[in-house]
Amino acid sequence: FWLKPPESFCVSRPRAQLPQPSDAMGDFDQNFTHPDDAFQEADVSAGHIVHIRVQQRNGRKNWTIVEGLPAKMLGYPVNFEKILKALKKSFKTNGAIQGSTEGSSVIQLQGDFRRETRDWMVANGLAEEKGVVVHGT
Numbered sequence: 001f002w003l004k005p006p007e008s009f010c011v012s013r014p015r016a017q018l019p020q021p022s023d024a025m026g027d028f029d030q031n032f033t034h035p036d037d038a039f040q041e042a043d044v045s046a047g048h049i050v051h052i053r054v055q056q057r058n059g060r061k062n063w064t065i066v067e068g069l070p071a072k073m074l075g076y077p078v079n080f081e082k083i084l085k086a087l088k089k090s091f092k093t094n095g096a097i098q099g100s101t102e103g104s105s106v107i108q109l110q111g112d113f114r115r116e117t118r119d120w121m122v123a124n125g126l127a128e129e130k131g132v133v134v135h136g137t
Contacts, residue, residue, distance in 0.1 A: 053135035
């Protein structure tokens with residue numbers, strides 16, 4: 001479901017600790033899921049949908065709120081600070097990270113950057129276009 005994120009957004013590990021492919025398995029390429037397994041597609045459709053919405057602060061001030069990014073991608077923990085720093089630099093704004101109960105974090109950006117944030121996440125491989133929901137008009 002998720003595209004491969006850039007390595008700069010994952011917490012780095014030394015190369016010696018990365019899992020190496022086993023030569024003993026050779027060309028063993030078998031799918032172990034049952035073809036009638038209903039939960040296989042349910043995980044993709046029900047999980048890890050990124051929601052982007054705007055919240056009114058005071059007067060004409062807005063927050064753009066990004067939630068639903070998973071805490072791990074491809075087995076690596078996601079570095080939300082690096083994602084926030086890249087978003088702030090791209091949109092020339094300020095932002096913050098708020099904790100969430102599900103384990104993932106909520107990213108807040110000052111201003112209304114809903115569509116720009118969606119395009120940025122799709123372009124950088126953090127989410128597929130069909131996995132991002134932009135709320136509001």
